[in-house]
Amino acid sequence: MTDQNSQAELVRQSLKRRYRKERRFRAYGIAAIAVALAALVILFTDIIGKGHTAFIKTTITMDVAIDGEMMYLDDPTDERQMKMADFVEPLIQALIREIPGADQNDKAAVRDLINPYASNQLRDALKENPDLLGTTQTMTFLSHTNVDVYVKHANDPNYSIKLTEEERAWVDTLVEKGVVETSFNDVFFSRGDSRDPSRAGILGAIVGSLLTMVVTLALSFPIGVAAAIYLEEFAPQNRLTDFIEVNINNLAAVPSIIFGLLGLAVFINLFGMPRSVPVVGGLVLTLMTLPTIIISSRAAIKSVPPSIREAAEGIGASKMQVVLHHVLPLAMPGMLTGSIIGMAQALGETAPLLLIGMVAFIVDVPGGFFDSATVLPVQVFLWAGSPELAFIERASAAIMVLLTFLISMNALAIVLRKRLERRW
Structure with missing residues (x-):
């Protein structure tokens, strides 16, 4: 009887220790969320406090x-x-x-x-x-x-x-x-931009960002989806494909400024393309976002149950028909989500665009893909480095506009995923 009581006491002590650890772990999690929210509140308060008068x-x-x-x-x-x-x-x-x-x-x-x-x-x-x-x-x-x-x-x-x-x-x-x-x-x-703070605007930067994003989306989405489909559905499992997969994963972690150096060496120095134009900026950002889109698209394709493929093949569909008519529609929500997040990341990039000349002082609003242009993050960079506080005010306001675009794109990704998601 004494042994049973001692064993029961040991179990109770063990449960108490386990519950204490669980409460501590939960408290650490709550504290971490509180710190993150506090930092976010401080950041937004500072930006809005400095930038709201620019409007x-x-x-x-x-x-x-x-x-x-x-x-x-x-x-x-x-x-x-x-x-x-x-x-x-x-x-x-x-x-x-x-x-x-x-x-x-x-x-x-x-x-x-x-x-x-x-x-x-x-x-x-x-x-x-x-x-x-x-x-x-x-x-x-x-x-x-x-x-x-x-x-x-x-x-x-x-x-x-x-x-x-x-x-x-x-x-x-x-x-x-x-x-x-x-x-x-x-x-x-x-x-557009101006040397006089009271006349400085962001229309040129917004148009430049939109033109650059159009080029990036037009190239990165079809290339990334096609590469993901080939690697996941058609590519043989050998050393070459393993080597490609490893390098795609590694490229997703490469600092963005490296892609700027690549764009400077290839598109400008080798091919002689003009500096500070949306086409070159879009090409550089395409290289940067492709690994993200490929990885997210492959994950979306993997999430499609094998039974879908087997059922389609069982009624005589070819491999291409299985992919295009069954796998791709079911994987599209995940592909779109990954692509939009990749585009949002590209929209906020500055370092690769600085190396291809998009840091130039551009007054006129660009009218095409080959006109000199800048983008919103670079415009913020230029204004933030100005000694005049009136430009700092406008830099904070431009950050607010940029954050609005980024939050909207992430919200769009969530909405598209919810609306297009299919359950089986």
Whole structure:
């Protein structure tokens, strides 16, 4: 009886130790998830805190007297006169009239409140409609970057306000009068890059990313699926196929910058293709994503039960018919999921694209696959390295846009997998 009691006590002690270990393991798991969530919250809070103001623009609305004598312009249709005309003076005079106490002696200080490209807007308006000469028009211009920073970050110690005390008082007065206003920054989504932060946008980077992704998807998906089908269904099991499989698995772990070096050596130096174009970027990203697509596609094909193949072969279907009509449709959800995740990975890559010249300063929005372009991650890289805090603000906003695309692509992968998944 004593032996039975001692054995029962040993079992109870053992169970207690096991339960304690289980509780500790569970606590470690919860702690790890909590740390990960906290890091994620800190990351998103920092990015959103720095970048949300980039979606706001500061504008100046005023009545501009388009005086030919002031601009030294008689005929707006004369290209030579238009090149020599002074389009800044009407803007300065219009703003002086809006600032109480300002006079002609303050022209230099008033000019610092106007965006350097505002004169181009006035010139383009006059070139489009020459009848505006001699009239007074209510026009809206982007403010100077220093004004934009002051209006949005006057109380933020992290931002250096470059306006003088007098200029700050002027801006405060213009805000009260409604001359200086803030609104949604459509410029951020409708223009390419610029050396002026207030005019810098991500449209060029978005279009460049889309063109690059089109090339990547058009090449990587059919090649990756075809390679997976051959290796899984048709290739003989020998040393050569084993060697290929090992190298595909190894390529999936190769740093992305190596693919950039490969693209630089092969596509640019060997074949002489142009730098900084979506076609070359797409080819490089295709090389990078192919191992991921092949591995995921092979896993999807393996998941199809052998009974499906046996049933198709039992009714006389050929090997090709079995694969195309039965195996491939059932494996397609997994293939699509792997491909979308691979594309999302490619969308966020920077290193391989830097080596093929897509780090160049591109102002114009690309119109085709062979036009100079940049992509969103590279645009973030360029802005993040700028000493101006206004560009850091836009870099954070571009990160928010990029994360939106990446999260959307991963969500699409989940939805497609759920909708196309077949149970047997």
